[in-house]
Amino acid sequence: MSATITAESIRTEILEILIGLLQQQTGQDLHHHPEDLKRLQVEAANLHRILDGQEVAPVKLENFQGHHFKSSLQRSTVQAWLKINAPAPNYTQPPQRCPSCNNLLLDKWQCTTCGLILDSPEYQRLKQTASLDPRGDLPLGYLLIPDPKRRRLLFLSTPTNHEVVWQINFDLTQCQEPVSAQFLPNKLILVVDRKGHGIFLCDRFGNKHWTFETNRSEHHVLSFPSKAYYCPLDGENSYLVVDQGHHRVLRINEKHEIVWSYGITGQVGSGEGFLNSPSDIQRTPQGTYLIADTGNHRVIEINPLSQKIIWKADPQEGLISPVCAQRLLNGRTQILDAGQHRILELDQQSTILEECVYFKAEMDPRFRIDEPLQMIRRENQNLVIQNEDRIFEVMLLHKQLQWFSLLTDLRLKHLLKLSEATQETPPTKTSAPTLVRSAFNLPETLRRVSVFKEAPEEFFEKIKLCMRFEDHPAGKILVREGQRGDAMYIIRRGTVEVIKDFQVVAQLHEGEIFGEMALVLSEPRNATVKTQTACQLYKLNKLAFETVIHAIPEVYEKVRKMAEARKTVTELKNNTEFQGTEQLHNLMESHKQRLQELRNTRLKRPSQMTTQPSQMRMIYTPIDQHIMQEAKEQGFTLLEMHIRIHPRCRMKSVRISLLVMILEKHGTVIKMNPSADDILQDKLDLDVSLTLVTQSSRSEVLEDASAIAEIEDVSVIPI
Numbered sequence: 001m002s003a004t005i006t007a008e009s010i011r012t013e014i015l016e017i018l019i020g021l022l023q024q025q026t027g028q029d030l031h032h033h034p035e036d037l038k039r040l041q042v043e044a045a046n047l048h049r050i051l052d053g054q055e056v057a058p059v060k061l062e063n064f065q066g067h068h069f070k071s072s073l074q075r076s077t078v079q080a081w082l083k084i085n086a087p088a089p090n091y092t093q094p095p096q097r098c099p100s101c102n103n104l105l106l107d108k109w110q111c112t113t114c115g116l117i118l119d120s121p122e123y124q125r126l127k128q129t130a131s132l133d134p135r136g137d138l139p140l141g142y143l144l145i146p147d148p149k150r151r152r153l154l155f156l157s158t159p160t161n162h163e164v165v166w167q168i169n170f171d172l173t174q175c176q177e178p179v180s181a182q183f184l185p186n187k188l189i190l191v192v193d194r195k196g197h198g199i200f201l202c203d204r205f206g207n208k209h210w211t212f213e214t215n216r217s218e219h220h221v222l223s224f225p226s227k228a229y230y231c232p233l234d235g236e237n238s239y240l241v242v243d244q245g246h247h248r249v250l251r252i253n254e255k256h257e258i259v260w261s262y263g264i265t266g267q268v269g270s271g272e273g274f275l276n277s278p279s280d281i282q283r284t285p286q287g288t289y290l291i292a293d294t295g296n297h298r299v300i301e302i303n304p305l306s307q308k309i310i311w312k313a314d315p316q317e318g319l320i321s322p323v324c325a326q327r328l329l330n331g332r333t334q335i336l337d338a339g340q341h342r343i344l345e346l347d348q349q350s351t352i353l354e355e356c357v358y359f360k361a362e363m364d365p366r367f368r369i370d371e372p373l374q375m376i377r378r379e380n381q382n383l384v385i386q387n388e389d390r391i392f393e394v395m396l397l398h399k400q401l402q403w404f405s406l407l408t409d410l411r412l413k414h415l416l417k418l419s420e421a422t423q424e425t426p427p428t429k430t431s432a433p434t435l436v437r438s439a440f441n442l443p444e445t446l447r448r449v450s451v452f453k454e455a456p457e458e459f460f461e462k463i464k465l466c467m468r469f470e471d472h473p474a475g476k477i478l479v480r481e482g483q484r485g486d487a488m489y490i491i492r493r494g495t496v497e498v499i500k501d502f503q504v505v506a507q508l509h510e511g512e513i514f515g516e517m518a519l520v521l522s523e524p525r526n527a528t529v530k531t532q533t534a535c536q537l538y539k540l541n542k543l544a545f546e547t548v549i550h551a552i553p554e555v556y557e558k559v560r561k562m563a564e565a566r567k568t569v570t571e572l573k574n575n576t577e578f579q580g581t582e583q584l585h586n587l588m589e590s591h592k593q594r595l596q597e598l599r600n601t602r603l604k605r606p607s608q609m610t611t612q613p614s615q616m617r618m619i620y621t622p623i624d625q626h627i628m629q630e631a632k633e634q635g636f637t638l639l640e641m642h643i644r645i646h647p648r649c650r651m652k653s654v655r656i657s658l659l660v661m662i663l664e665k666h667g668t669v670i671k672m673n674p675s676a677d678d679i680l681q682d683k684l685d686l687d688v689s690l691t692l693v694t695q696s697s698r699s700e701v702l703e704d705a706s707a708i709a710e711i712e713d714v715s716v717i718p719i
Contacts, residue, residue, distance in 0.1 A: 136183035485518030494535030514699035667694030
């Protein structure tokens with residue numbers, strides 16, 4: 001825990017978390033039950049002690065008000081709420097160092113390193129007359145994200161790779177579709193329920209404290225509201241509401257009064273006083289209202305007294321379905337032009353000062369975010385954009401995509417909700433992005449994938465941030481034969497089985513990789529992979545991978561070339577009537593010549609390699625061993641392959657020749673049994689063994705070899 005926070009404050013925060021969670025289960029406020037409270041205080045002290053030394057602490061309460069509770073608590077959760085509940089800094093002059101990156105500020109309010117903009121006294125004054133910006137009253141490094149489809153609110157910690165540190169789950173009776181959420185200065189959360197046609201305030205446990213009374217009059221009825229922002233004005237708490245289905249915007253107060261509105265209820269129009277499916281509203285520091293009038297493809301500024309349009313965004317090429325608009329403290333207007341997938345910054349003359357296109361036609365369509373729900377400008381000027389399924393962060397200063405995730409991949413690493421425990425909790429899967437913090441060398445492991453071998457360090461740093469850590473029990477199917485692949489896996493601990501035609505053809509262990517070709521091409525899986533033991537895995541999905549490589553040209557080009565080569569391999573595998581005797585002969589001659597050159601290499605020193613006798617293993621001469629040792633020292637992988645041809649195969653030499661051609665795409669075959677000459681003359685039985693020098697992974701080679709017709713069994717053994 002941070003040294004600047006007292007032990008007492010930590011224990012108090014843990015206690016309040018436990019009280020809130022237990023209140024959800026029992027329905028009772030334990031502050032009014034002294035004996036139970038004392039017991040929880042002891043548990044809070046114990047959890048504090050455990051969290052001082054580890055990331056997660058188990059919570060176990062036996063016979064608590066007639067229930068048995070079992071759960072766990074993350075250190076990052078406690079740290080987050082300590083920061084969120086702490087008073088916000090009030091700067092009168094720039095601090096010596098940036099609170100975000102710790103670099104010197106040199107008496108400036110903006111950090112030239114990370115882009116952080118601190119609130120100067122002038123900015124603080126301007127904020128007092130404006131509505132609360134979409135980021136809400138959260139400290140640096142935290143975001144509040146709604147997840148409408150799963151009825152969740154997610155608190156993310158951006159410094160720890162957008163880790164979910166807190167999660168609120170609503171049932172249908174509480175909230176049907178949360179599309180907007182803002183954390184307020186009083187530590188409550190303003191939530192918009194689109195399908196429930198309502199707005200309410202809740203605490204961090206989801207308990208409602210206030211609900212806008214839509215049944216007061218016909219004017220109070222809301223229709224598919226899309227946004228709500230805190231807007232203190234005239235000494236009272238009020239809220240700006242976008243009543244999208246009724247084509248109007250409102251300002252309401254806590255007395256359930258409609259203080260101000262613009263737009264005619266239920267009427268669409270583009271003239272003065274009319275709106276068409278608005279999506280966003282802001283009270284600017286100048287006291288005007290900025291509205292994203294999406295259906296009319298415009299952003300307008302309204303004088304609340306005269307109800308007149310006093311400014312309209314009119315950039316070159318116009319706007320198409322703008323969904324978010326915000327007047328920045330520097331006077332610029334920032335617009336999310338959703339129809340053209342771009343972000344604009346305009347001056348008062350509508351001159352485009354900044355433009356960032358976040359999706360282009362040549363990009364993978366899965367990056368496309370249509371109908372964004374919100375745009376949050378972070379403290380470092382990055383922009384977070386999300387819809388109902390996806391979320392990404394754009395570095396506006398560099399016009400680069402920094403982070404991307406599916407909302408389904410964002411969740412707490414450890415279950416926080418306490419529930420009655422009647423049995424041991426089974427191993428759970430965690431899809432929250434996590435930084436790898438262990439002796440396990442992820443970059444070294446990733447370099448065994450041929451496409452990653454010569455990638456720069458920048459690539460591995462970004463890929464690490466995209467990995468998902470997963471726990472799986474024994475017997476879990478991870479990859480199913482025939483299904484289209486969209487992810488690669490690295491085994492952190494445990495063993496998995498590779499199953500082809502209902503037969504186990506290989507076992508993969510710690511540090512091995514499978515499914516990596518799914519990152520290059522979305523081909524059907526050639527085998528099923530199932531956990532043999534309980535496993536810990538790192539998962540990299542294709543979408544996150546493509547996000548990274550688009551920013552690193554050398555890796556992108558290598559992936560493109562691999563995709564072309566893969567296409568050739570696929571064509572070969574699909575050619576069931578492979579002929580080409582002359583091509584086969586040339587291939588074998590080339591192979592023999594290359595093999596002879598290797599064998600003629602003068603020995604520089606005695607070989608250090610040893611072999612272990614095995615019934616299936618090939619026998620290597622000292623020259624073979626020297627060649628293999630040299631290959632290992634140059635970073636290559638050595639794989640021994642044992643192939644069984646189907647008994648009904650009539651052209652065995654053609655099948656093996658096809659196999660060798662495919663393996664040549666991965667590397668060099670340095671030894672075969674039977675020999676190349678015997679194979680050409682069809683002097684072979686059903687079993688063939690060979691040794692491959694490659695930069696591809698074992699699973700990648702196994703996948704290609706197993707897919708060849710009339711190959712009955714393939715075994716790949718690392719040497």
